[in-house]
Structure formats: C-alpha cells, structure tokens
Amino acid sequence: MQYQAIGTIHTPYTEATGSPYQPVETEERTDRSFCIELDELYIDGLERLDSFDYLYVLYHIDRVKPSRCLRVTPSWTGGKITVGVFASRSPIRPNPIGLSVVRIFSIEANRVYTSPLDVFDGTPVLDIKPYIKDLDTKNEANYGWIDELPDRDHLILHIKGIPHGY
Ligand SMILES: C[S@@+](CC[C@H](N)C(=O)[O-])C[C@H]1O[C@@H](n2cnc3c(N)ncnc32)[C@H](O)[C@@H]1O
Numbered sequence: 001m002q003y004q005a006i007g008t009i010h011t012p013y014t015e016a017t018g019s020p021y022q023p024v025e026t027e028e029r030t031d032r033s034f035c036i037e038l039d040e041l042y043i044d045g046l047e048r049l050d051s052f053d054y055l056y057v058l059y060h061i062d063r064v065k066p067s068r069c070l071r072v073t074p075s076w077t078g079g080k081i082t083v084g085v086f087a088s089r090s091p092i093r094p095n096p097i098g099l100s101v102v103r104i105f106s107i108e109a110n111r112v113y114t115s116p117l118d119v120f121d122g123t124p125v126l127d128i129k130p131y132i133k134d135l136d137t138k139n140e141a142n143y144g145w146i147d148e149l150p151d152r153d154h155l156i157l158h159i160k161g162i163p164h165g166y
C-alpha cells in the first residue's frame with residue numbers, strides 16, 4: 001500500500017513550540033494561521049467543499065516513528081492510565097495517521113483556511129472529507145475510559161482543546 005500526500009498543512013506550531021493535543025475550537029474567522037494547501041493538481045476536487053461548515057482532515061503524522069507498542073499512557077492523563085493504542089488518540093501508533101475535525105473558514109484557489117489544527121507546520125495531508133450533519137454526529141457518544149478518571153472534567157478540557165489556565 002502506498003499513498004501520496006495531496007498537500008501540506010500550515011500551522012504556527014513546530015516541534016519546538018509543540019501543538020495542542022486536539023484542535024482548539026474558535027470563531028475567529030479572520031485568523032489565517034491555519035491552512036491546508038493542496039497541490040494544484042487537486043484543485044478541481046475542492047468544488048462545493050465550501051458548502052460545508054466542517055471538514056475531516058487525515059494526515060501523516062510524519063515526525064514520529066511508527067510504533068508496534070500496543071499500550072500507551074497518554075501524556076495529558078499525567079501518566080495516570082495506560083490503555084490500548086486503538087483506544088487512544090496517541091500520534092504514536094502502528095500507522096501514524098492523524099484525524100482532525102476543523103471548521104472551514106474560506107477556500108481560496110488551492111488553499112483551505114480552517115480553524116486551528118493540532119499539527120506541526122508542514123504535516124503532509126492524505127485526504128480531506130466533508131463532515132456531514134447527522135451522518136457524522138453521534139449524539140449518544142460517550143467519553144469511554146475517560147469517564148473513570150478522577151479529574152475527568154479537567155481532562156475533557158484537554159480533549160476538546162479548550163484553553164484553560166490550570
Ligand atoms: C494527540 S495527536 C492527535 C492528532 C489527531 N487529532 C488525532 O486524534 O488523530 C496531536 C499531537 O501530535 C503531535 N504532532 C502533531 N503533528 C505532528 C507531526 N507532524 N509529527 C509528529 N507529531 C505531531 C503533537 O504533539 C500534537 O499535540
């Protein structure tokens with residue numbers, strides 16, 4: 001199996017600065033710091049994407065080594081819990097594929113400007129797909145093992161990418 005990147009994600013984050021664990025929700029539509037730049041040959045594939053509010057972004061988490069380790073201790077839990085890699089959103093996994101849902105702010109030629117993404121600048125994009133109301137929204141979804149953590153409410157702020165001062 002071999003995939004080619006279809007473009008590159010631009011963000012203000014580097015390995016030195018770090019990036020959030022998950023996308024941070026924002027309504028600041030004038031912020032143009034986050035953008036998915038597709039290779040020009042894919043430009044026709046963007047037609048009508050602007051009719052959607054949200055987008056799935058699938059990308060190659062390129063600055064980690066693929067790992068065969070099947071148990072992970074997510075850093076945001078403060079080392080409190082170890083779970084199976086497939087029960088986690090850890091970037092270190094057998095196939096380092098990342099998934100983020102972000103808001104579409106605008107599309108200009110081959111550039112899709114979005115709400116903040118949780119990736120380093122230069123991350124290669126594998127695919128983008130529209131997030132579709134009802135089809136993709138599961139109102140009964142739960143927090144899984146995160147519900148069992150003592151400081152659940154605080155940790156959920158991390159998962160939702162909600163900035164907080166503690
Ligand atoms: C926890 S992962 C979650 C990614 C995605 N939202 C998901 O659920 O698949 C996000 C973290 O991956 C790391 N990361 C982001 N871009 C990366 C890249 N290109 N290479 C390696 N690590 C990256 C950063 O430390 C960031 O905080």
